[in-house]
Amino acid sequence: MSASSAARRLTAIALVAGSVVAAAALPASAVQDRGPDRQRVVISHVQYNAPGPDTRSNRSLNGEWVNITNRSSQSVNLRGWTLRNSEGDRYTFRHLRLDGRSTVKVHTGFGRDTRHDVYQDRREHIWDNRSDRATLSNRRGAVVDTESWGRGRGHDRDRGDNRGHDRDRGHDRGDNRGHDRDRGDNRGNDRGDRQR
Numbered sequence: 001m002s003a004s005s006a007a008r009r010l011t012a013i014a015l016v017a018g019s020v021v022a023a024a025a026l027p028a029s030a031v032q033d034r035g036p037d038r039q040r041v042v043i044s045h046v047q048y049n050a051p052g053p054d055t056r057s058n059r060s061l062n063g064e065w066v067n068i069t070n071r072s073s074q075s076v077n078l079r080g081w082t083l084r085n086s087e088g089d090r091y092t093f094r095h096l097r098l099d100g101r102s103t104v105k106v107h108t109g110f111g112r113d114t115r116h117d118v119y120q121d122r123r124e125h126i127w128d129n130r131s132d133r134a135t136l137s138n139r140r141g142a143v144v145d146t147e148s149w150g151r152g153r154g155h156d157r158d159r160g161d162n163r164g165h166d167r168d169r170g171h172d173r174g175d176n177r178g179h180d181r182d183r184g185d186n187r188g189n190d191r192g193d194r195q196r
Contacts, residue, residue: 039071039072040070040071040072040074040076041068041069041071041072041076041098041136041144041145042069042136042144042145043066043067043068043134043136043145043146043147044067044068044069044103045066046065046066046067046127046147047063047064047065047066048127048129048132048134048149049064049129050062050063050064051063054125056123056124056125058109058110058111059109060109060125061108061109061122061124061125062107062108062109062119064108064126064127065105065106065107065108066083066106067103067105067106068083068098068106068136069102069103070098070099070101070102071101072100072101074100075099075100076097076098077096077097078093078096078097078098078104079093079094079095079139080139081093081136081137081139081144082137083106083134083135083136084134084135084137085126085127085128085132085133085135086128086132086133086135086148087126089126091106096113096115096118102115102116103116104116104117104118105117105118106118106119106120107119107120108120108122108126108127109121109123128150130150131150131151132148132149132150133147133148133149134147134148
């Protein structure tokens with residue numbers, strides 16, 4: 001056997017070995033890319049206190065919102081995911097694929113859903129100015145992220161930053177709404193799951 005034949009065989013063996021190693025490593029990297037939702041999709045900001053007087057107009061309702069951000073480079077299907085407050089009022093995402101490195105704003109009031117803005121179609125503010133918690137869960141019901149303010153405030157993820165949205169921001173909705181989180185029977189139409 002010549003030296004060049006031996007070199008070709010060694011090269012072929014090395015290529016085959018490299019292919020086997022790459023094939024074995026592929027599932028591990030694929031699993032890593034499909035890592036927990038907790039690392040990819042987050043509540044990036046909550047505007048719980050709508051600017052101006054809380055009149056329950058659609059403009060005022062849409063002045064409170066929650067940003068959901070996909071930090072990964074892969075898109076995430078949010079169908080069946082939920083966003084709820086501490087009272088259990090829930091919004092369920094319907095057909096929304098959140099692109100990688102993008103954000104969707106979940107408004108409280110009415111509007112036309114787009115890739116960057118969705119609407120809960122509620123007639124009352126749902127985020128309490130003094131103390132509340134926004135919880136994002138995936139379609140399996142596992143909590144992906146939470147953001148709270150007021151008593152027990154803070155972020156459940158270890159982000160190491162406090163960007164100023166974890167504090168009570170001024171006027172109290174209680175006077176303008178006629179009640180503060182004790183909404184009683186008059187909320188019957190706004191309770192439960194909101195399908196979008």
